[in-house]
Amino acid sequence: MTMGTTERTMGAGEFKAKCLALLDDVAETGRPLLVTKRGRAVARVTSVSASERPSLKGSVLHQGDLIAPIDERWFAADE
Numbered sequence: 001m002t003m004g005t006t007e008r009t010m011g012a013g014e015f016k017a018k019c020l021a022l023l024d025d026v027a028e029t030g031r032p033l034l035v036t037k038r039g040r041a042v043a044r045v046t047s048v049s050a051s052e053r054p055s056l057k058g059s060v061l062h063q064g065d066l067i068a069p070i071d072e073r074w075f076a077a078d079e
Contacts, residue, residue, distance in 0.1 A: 006031065007031070007032045007033065007034050007044075008031065008032070008033050008034065009033075009034045009036060010022075010033060010034070010035055010036070011035075011036055011037070012035055012036065012037045012042065015033075015035045022045070023045065026045050026046065026047050027047050027048075029047075030047045032044055032045060032046045032047075033045040033046075
């Protein structure tokens, strides 16, 4: 037996009011959601599998101590 993945349809106003809960539901169930404005489809919300999520590995660069004082004098605009 397979679970049905019938797409739901919802107006943009209702989607806006319930957005976070709807995103959680799509992620948990895998059931897509079609968002409409004035009866016309404008967006489709679908779940993203773990393999499709981009990795952040290697995206951070260590620059040393960023808050330690430096040896240069500087002046504020008021001085």
